[in-house]
Amino acid sequence: xxxxxxxxxxxxxxxxxxxxxxxxxxxxxGRRGPPVLQLYWDLARLWRKGAVFSSVAxxxxxxxxxxFAASGVAAxxxxxxxxxxxxxxxxxxxxxxxxxxxxGRFALVLAALDTGSSFEGMGASxxxxxGSLSEPVLVLCFAALALASQELSLSGMLGxxxxxxxxxxxxxxxVGAGVFLxxxxxxxxxxxxxxxxxxxxxxxxxxxxxDHSGPDFALIHYAAALKLTLLGTLLAGxxxxxxxxxxxxxxxxxxxxxxxxxxxxxVVESVMARLRLARVPQLLTSAAVLPGFAIILLLSRAA
Amino acid sequence: MILALILIPALxxxxxxxxxxxxxxxxxxxxxxxVHLGLVLVAWNAPPQPVLGGWLAADPLGLVVLGVxxxxxxxxxxxxxxxxxRENPRGGRAxxxxxxxxxxxxxxxxxSQHLGVLWVGMEATTLALAPxxxxxxxxxxxxxxxxxxxxxxxxxxxxLLGTFFVAxxxxxxxxxxxxxxxxxxxxxxxSLHPSWLKAxxxxxxxxxxxxxxxxxxxxxxxDTYGEAPSLVGALMAxxxxxxxxLGIARAVQVMAAARLASFAEPALIAFGLISLVVAAAFVLxxxxxxxxxxxxxxxxxxxxxxxxxxxxxxxxxxxxxVVNNALAKGLLxxxxxxxxxxxxxxxxxxxxxxxxxxxxxxxxxxGLFAASGSPPFGPFVSxxxxxxxxxxxxxxxxxxxVIGLLLLIFAGMAKxxxxxxxxxxxxxxxxxxxxxxxLAGPAALxxxxxxxxxxxxxxxxxxxxxxxTAMGGHGx
Amino acid sequence: MTPAGSLLLIAVVLTDFAVxxxxxxxxGIRTIxxxxxxxxxxxxxxHPAWSLHTAALAVGTALVKAGILPRxxxxxxxxxxxxxxxxxxxxxxxxxxxxxxxxxVAFVVAPALPLPDGRGSLLxxxxxxxxxxxxxxxxxxxxxxxxxxxxxxxxxxxxxxxxTQTEQVPFLLELGVLLDVFVGVFIxxxxxxxxNREFDSISSARLEELKDI
Numbered sequence: 006x007x008x009x010x011x012x013x014x015x016x017x018x019x020x021x022x023x024x025x026x027x028x029x030x031x032x033x034x035g036r037r038g039p040p041v042l043q044l045y046w047d048l049a050r051l052w053r054k055g056a057v058f059s060s061v062a063x064x065x066x067x068x069x070x071x072x073f074a075a076s077g078v079a080a081x082x083x084x085x086x087x088x089x090x091x092x093x094x095x096x097x098x099x100x101x102x103x104x105x106x107x108x109g110r111f112a113l114v115l116a117a118l119d120t121g122s123s124f125e126g127m128g129a130s131x132x133x134x135x136g137s138l139s140e141p142v143l144v145l146c147f148a149a150l151a152l153a154s155q156e157l158s159l160s161g162m163l164g165x166x167x168x169x170x171x172x173x174x175x176x177x178x179x180v181g182a183g184v185f186l187x188x189x190x191x192x193x194x195x196x197x198x199x200x201x202x203x204x205x206x207x208x209x210x211x212x213x214x215x216d217h218s219g220p221d222f223a224l225i226h227y228a229a230a231l232k233l234t235l236l237g238t239l240l241a242g243x244x245x246x247x248x249x250x251x252x253x254x255x256x257x258x259x260x261x262x263x264x265x266x267x268x269x270x271x272v273v274e275s276v277m278a279r280l281r282l283a284r285v286p287q288l289l290t291s292a293a294v295l296p297g298f299a300i301i302l303l304l305s306r307a308a
Numbered sequence: 309m310i311l312a313l314i315l316i317p318a319l320x321x322x323x324x325x326x327x328x329x330x331x332x333x334x335x336x337x338x339x340x341x342x343v344h345l346g347l348v349l350v351a352w353n354a355p356p357q358p359v360l361g362g363w364l365a366a367d368p369l370g371l372v373v374l375g376v377x378x379x380x381x382x383x384x385x386x387x388x389x390x391x392x393x394r395e396n397p398r399g400g401r402a403x404x405x406x407x408x409x410x411x412x413x414x415x416x417x418x419x420s421q422h423l424g425v426l427w428v429g430m431e432a433t434t435l436a437l438a439p440x441x442x443x444x445x446x447x448x449x450x451x452x453x454x455x456x457x458x459x460x461x462x463x464x465x466x467x468l469l470g471t472f473f474v475a476x477x478x479x480x481x482x483x484x485x486x487x488x489x490x491x492x493x494x495x496x497x498x499s500l501h502p503s504w505l506k507a508x509x510x511x512x513x514x515x516x517x518x519x520x521x522x523x524x525x526x527x528x529x530x531d532t533y534g535e536a537p538s539l540v541g542a543l544m545a546x547x548x549x550x551x552x553x554l555g556i557a558r559a560v561q562v563m564a565a566a567r568l569a570s571f572a573e574p575a576l577i578a579f580g581l582i583s584l585v586v587a588a589a590f591v592l593x594x595x596x597x598x599x600x601x602x603x604x605x606x607x608x609x610x611x612x613x614x615x616x617x618x619x620x621x622x623x624x625x626x627x628x629x630v631v632n633n634a635l636a637k638g639l640l641x642x643x644x645x646x647x648x649x650x651x652x653x654x655x656x657x658x659x660x661x662x663x664x665x666x667x668x669x670x671x672x673x674x675g676l677f678a679a680s681g682s683p684p685f686g687p688f689v690s691x692x693x694x695x696x697x698x699x700x701x702x703x704x705x706x707x708x709x710v711i712g713l714l715l716l717i718f719a720g721m722a723k724x725x726x727x728x729x730x731x732x733x734x735x736x737x738x739x740x741x742x743x744x745x746x747l748a749g750p751a752a753l754x755x756x757x758x759x760x761x762x763x764x765x766x767x768x769x770x771x772x773x774x775x776x777t778a779m780g781g782h783g784x
Numbered sequence: 785m786t787p788a789g790s791l792l793l794i795a796v797v798l799t800d801f802a803v804x805x806x807x808x809x810x811x812g813i814r815t816i817x818x819x820x821x822x823x824x825x826x827x828x829x830x831h832p833a834w835s836l837h838t839a840a841l842a843v844g845t846a847l848v849k850a851g852i853l854p855r856x857x858x859x860x861x862x863x864x865x866x867x868x869x870x871x872x873x874x875x876x877x878x879x880x881x882x883x884x885x886x887x888x889v890a891f892v893v894a895p896a897l898p899l900p901d902g903r904g905s906l907l908x909x910x911x912x913x914x915x916x917x918x919x920x921x922x923x924x925x926x927x928x929x930x931x932x933x934x935x936x937x938x939x940x941x942x943x944x945x946x947x948t949q950t951e952q953v954p955f956l957l958e959l960g961v962l963l964d965v966f967v968g969v970f971i972x973x974x975x976x977x978x979x980n981r982e983f984d985s986i987s988s989a990r991l992e993e994l995k996d997i
Contacts, residue, residue, distance in 0.1 A: 174787075287805065291805045293881075293884075294884045304891070305906075447982050454975050454979060461968050462919070462935065464964075469945060473897075473945075501898075
């Protein structure tokens with residue numbers, strides 16, 4: 006029951022996070038910024054509009070946003086929220102989780118290529134390249150979690166079986182750092198991609214979806230926010246020690262973790278500039294080393 | 309007495325630095341060197357008492373190494389008199405100071421029974437030699453000293469790690485044992501933790517092997533020997549290699565006592581063989597004389613380690629070879645130094661030395677035959693002993709390979725050196741370079757080599773035998 | 785192994801990765817200074833009983849490794865007028881991955897070397913990891929000053945290991961390691977100064993006149 010509640014909460018609260026990040030960034034740079042609920046109004050506005058489809062685009066273009074959103078929802082069903090078991094769980098479901106998210110990205114990439122425009126193609130190639138670099142990091146983080154909790158299902162890994170901070174603190178911290186960097190890469194935030202840039206040549210994600218409009222565009226925005234929420238849940242599950250506390254406490258912890266993530270993203274966007282695109286693989290390789298080292302630590306402790 | 313051996317050169321170094329007159333400095337250098345050698349000879353006859361709670365003592369192997377280093381140093385200081393007369397850019401103050409500091413540090417290494425103190429001495433020799441290599445202050449010597457510094461520092465750091473590992477291995481030994489003291493280590497060797505000892509041995513052989521110039525850790529050698537002044541090269545090739553060998557020998561002593569010799573020996577033999585191969589490969593076609601000598605040094609260092617690895621009578625051959633190698637290298641480097649003084653460079657093909665610098669050419673040819681192991685010189689005996697031990701142990705292919713490589717090296721060296729000695733002499737080589745000072749040292753070394761090839765004095769033989777036995781070998 | 789000690793050792797290994805991944809010399813030097821600071825805190829964390837020796841060692845280490853040496857290296861950077869490292873011999877991504885492999889090797893080998901008082905293998909593993917990472921930086925970087933940073937990392941690894949010994953081998957040796965590092969880096973810095981004056985660059989790729997092949 007609580008699982009369904011949390012699932013619904015996640016779906017509903019997803020658009021809040023980018024708003025919080027944007028508001029934090031505005032405050033830190035001395036402005037007031039848009040309202041926190043801005044993305045909800047934007048989604049509503051976009052939903053009411055009509056869509057324009059290019060005459061050369063085919064089925065992939067129309068399917069892209071739908072598959073992207075559907076993959077987000079499907080991944081939400083696999084993820085345990087606030088230490089409650091996920092709606093769908095089986096041993097090895099973390100692979101399905103990563104795969105479903107990758108499916109969404111793949112659908113968007115296909116849609117971008119389908120338009121035949123060079124801007125979208127450039128964005129698609131960058132997205133695919135950086136995605137192929139952030140996937141191993143995510144898998145390594147899952148491997149570390151599996152080692153730490155001795156469970157093969159996400160519900161187990163982020164549940165009570167995860168060792169406490171006292172037992173495996175440094176390893177958990179490094180896995181958390183790895184997940185944070187994956188989040189930044191997958192959701193297209195600084196230092197991988199600056200969402201506020203208006204220069205197409207510097208964009209990765211925004212330029213990929215340049216030609217979508219209306220409800221399709223709304224789906225894409227929503228699904229991107231949902232992806233942020235899911236990865237944020239993963240991060241909160243690793244870092245927030247909920248343990249066996251009551252359901253309300255756990256849900257509060259989860260929501261607090263999401264909020265903290267959004268604020269952290271806002272802070273990072275304010276203090277850093279985007280990395281040169283050639284340096285992003287370097288960043289992601291260094292990000293891979295963090296959960297790798299956590300795995301080494303966990304293995305040596307187990308040995 | 310032991311403290312005197314270490315402190316007198318140190319005080320001499322301070323004195324050389326403090327005094328202003330140039331001429332005084334060289335006299336001071338020779339005096340201190342002579343006093344030091346005298347003290348060493350006294351110590352040979354009447355072994356002094358250990359000091360500092362057994363940390364410093366004069367054991368047979370240490371005395372052999374110290375004796376050879378001291379004798380080489382005396383020859384070098386005589387040579388320095390003639391050298392500094394001609395090539396003395398800045399008054400020679402740093403030069404003489406660092407030389408004497410090197411002697412002090414070398415005495416420390418040879419006399420220490422504490423592995424930590426041995427390390428400190430090796431580090432001190434590294435630092436003392438750096439300004440000496442950089443004596444000419446030009447581009448090439450800068451490059452040489454940089455490579456030397458980086459590689460030597462890394463080697464020394466790894467040796468320190470190995471020393472720490474040995475200390476950790478001692479945790480199972482009785483608590484009354486003094487940590488890192490050789491006698492206690494050997495006495496209770498079987499109770500030392502084997503994994504730590506093995507790891508320690510690996511780091512020690514890599515670390516001290518870098519200082520010695522074992523291949524593949526030898527890449528600093530050709531550059532350094534090529535660019536340093538010749539007498540510094542002589543001290544390094546004869547003195548520093550023997551000191552670093554001492555470090556490895558101490559490690560082997562402990563390993564042998566801990567019955568882990570079967571772990572140590574393959575490593576030693578492998579390093580020795582690789583050094584011989586590398587030396588043979590690079591000696592052929594080497595036109596620069598001092599670089600040629602550097603690769604010859606790699607060869608001899610490989611032989612030393614090979615003899616140690618083979619064990620048995622090979623150890624005796626190795627200890628004898630320490631002496632012979634030092635003398636032969638000193639001889640060759642001094643001769644090369646004369647050529648450098650006369651031509652103002654030793655690179656590029658020099659020719660016609662037999663006409664231009666006849667005495668130097670004679671010394672060079674003697675050195676060639678000595679260093680490549682021809683009778684009737686000393687190295688022949690030691691190399692023969694090592695080879696015989698190799699074949700006695702049944703390593704037939706190894707023995708044949710070593711013989712083949714030695715022949716190759718002889719061919720390469722002979723080609724370069726004989727090519728330099730014969731032929732038309734170029735104009736401008738002044739014979740006045742060959743004064744008594746620069747000839748006395750090498751001539752004495754050549755004589756010693758000849759004597760050692762024909763007859764080993766009983767005192768020397770006894771010391772060698774004791775040293776060999778201490779490392780788990782036996783006499784010829 | 786106290787939790788503070790474990791945390792410090794893990795942080796030391798993370799600083800190794802940071803040095804391997806950075807391309808800016810000043811960042812590398814700052815990271816090595818940070819590593820020196822962590823190492824200064826280690827004796828205090830490992831020996832909960834306070835003594836004059838521990839305090840003196842901590843203060844001395846902090847002074848040398850986190851104060852004097854980074855300042856000296858920064859002076860050398862300003863003299864040589866360099867800021868960035870050139871592309872290293874094997875690329876930054878490969879360096880980081882090799883560094884991870886080296887750390888893995890260190891952690892695999894460490895349990896075979898048990899410490900006498902059963903303090904867990906983290907100390908030995910961190911020391912070995914530092915040594916291997918230092919060797920990696922030394923061999924794959926082209927600028928002379930970065931090689932000095934690699935040498936410092938190597939010595940830091942030896943220092944970490946030396947901390948296991950402080951009961952048996954006197955503190956004198958630990959201070960000896962400090963002195964060794966200090967003098968070594970000092971001399972290297974002077975040589976780098978000369979190199980810069982002579983060659984107008986401190987890329988060791990220029991130091992290639994002397995070779996045989």
